[in-house]
């Protein structure tokens with residue numbers, strides 16, 4: 001165990017990891033040589049990848065403001081990524097200081113950094129877990145200790161389900177979450193797609209990483225919202241979900257869908 005709490009034996013830094021590739025492309029510092037190489041390969045394969053990931057992060061922040069503006073005070077952020085300020089709890093608390101947030105990720109580096117970031121922050125928790133064990137997450141004492149599932153919860157699955165294969169049954173994961181939520185809860189989800197360009201080269205980059213990239217069509221992504229009513233403007237490319245300003249033309253290439261659904 002290091003002073004930062006990272007157990008290095010849990011981490012293979014020779015292989016690119018989705019959290020650290022993302023961190024690199026967002027301009028972060030928590031990445032290794034293999035992640036930086038994969039990030040550059042990704043940009044070479046899909047030139048709009050960098051703006052796409054930034055647009056995804058901006059979508060996440062607009063969605064946080066939306067659900068908090070709608071009165072939700074609890075967030076379960078699955079596949080949270082390395083802390084990239086402002087984080088979900090920081091954005092939420094600009095509007096509602098009492099918002100409670102549980103972050104979940106399967107990358108021990110994410111947990112270690114989040115632990116450090118959250119140590120002074122009441123009403124937040126980081127849990128190291130795999131979204132494929134969705135019931136384990138819902139039953140986890142640290143999740144139950146922070147979130148009250150008798151009151152609305154906003155579940156975030158932002159840029160994470162595309163790291164799951166069909167055999168991992170991402171639809172079952174979304175449905176299990178939906179069934180655990182009371183009316184008035186939200187699902188915030190984004191997902192990579194090949195609907196706007198051939199992304200075979202981008203997928204090849206992730207084949208060398210710890211998790212592959214599984215592109216899905218509009219209909220496949222929309223199906224994750226089964227049982228939720230999509231709020232306006234529905235499922236769209238992330239830069240076009242309630243943008244603060246009209247996105248410039250290159251954003252039309254961004255291959256990431258995003259949407260926000262409400263459970264009635």
Ligand SMILES: C[S@@+](CC[C@H](N)C(=O)[O-])C[C@H]1O[C@@H](n2cnc3c(N)ncnc32)[C@H](O)[C@@H]1O
Nearest residue numbers: 019022079080081105106107130131158159163
């Ligand atoms: C591209 S980042 C997205 C981060 C953040 N949600 C955002 O959109 O800004 C994907 C995150 O999902 C995590 N992840 C990938 N597969 C996962 C799994 N099976 N269980 C939990 N987390 C996972 C990665 O470690 C990474 O931190």
